[in-house]
Amino acid sequence: MKGKLNNRIRVYRAEHRLSQADLAERIGVTRKTISTIEVGRFVPSTVIALKIARYFGVPVEDIFALNDDVDSSESTPHT
Amino acid sequence: MNDRHETPTASNESPAQIVDRLLQRTAIGVSLLTISYAMAAAMYVISDQEIVDLMDRLQLVPSILVLLIVFPVFVKFARLRYRLKSECSEADGYLVEMFRRASAMAFSLTFVFLMILEPVTEKYLVGLPAPFFINATLAFSLGVLSVGFFRLARDDGDDESDDDFDTEPAP
Secondary structure, X not given: OOOXXXXXXHHHHXXXXXXXXXXXXXXXXXXXXXXXXXXXXXXXXXXXXXXXXXXXXXXXXXXXXXXXXXXXXXXXXXX | OOOOOOOOOOOOOOHHHHHHHHHHHHHHHHHHHHHHHHHHHHOOOOOOHHHHHHXXXXXXXXXXXXXXXXXXXXXXHHHHXXXXXXXXXXXXXXXXXXXXXXXXXXXXXXXXXXXXXXXHHHHHOOOOOHHHHHHHHHHHHHHHHHHHHHHHOOOOOOOOOOOOHHHOOOO
């Protein structure tokens, strides 16, 4: 799977008025980890993704989603 | 996994920051070891005895620097690991992943290096002792690891923007 992982961390941070450093501290990673996830440079582990989702109190799919184009091409059945 | 604040350490660094710092220092240490092994290998092909003697003495410098750079953070990490074992075992941040990738790249390229070295040795490097090849291979492997890590973990500037949302007045 090489689909781009979109995320809405920045949106949720804005809603909660959190800086990257604050969020990083709360979920136990460094600010660099949060910033690279936000810009799509780093795909987080399941544990980090779940920690972020749990912190914001939403399902993980609300924050992370595969790019729609990739989704549709991958779901096309092979004949 | 709780939504709790990280346990502050004596220097107010979070466990994740200490792990990242250990990785950065380790990569610097690996770079220094690369120099040390490269010098050790070069001593077998340099014919000038004065230069060889000088390199022999200089070889100690990177080793001392490695100890000075890595050891203090390693002690800090070991203490942290002893106190908060779960925090360290969950370390899967950006730099940890980059170090893993660099290690995998170093392993693969070392394998390629050894495959190339075999025919080259038979043709051009006949008569050199085994320590030359061991030092050269270690220098190559550690060099790829450190360069790979610094290249993967470098700051491109595209991820450095941070909105300080909490400074905005609430509507």
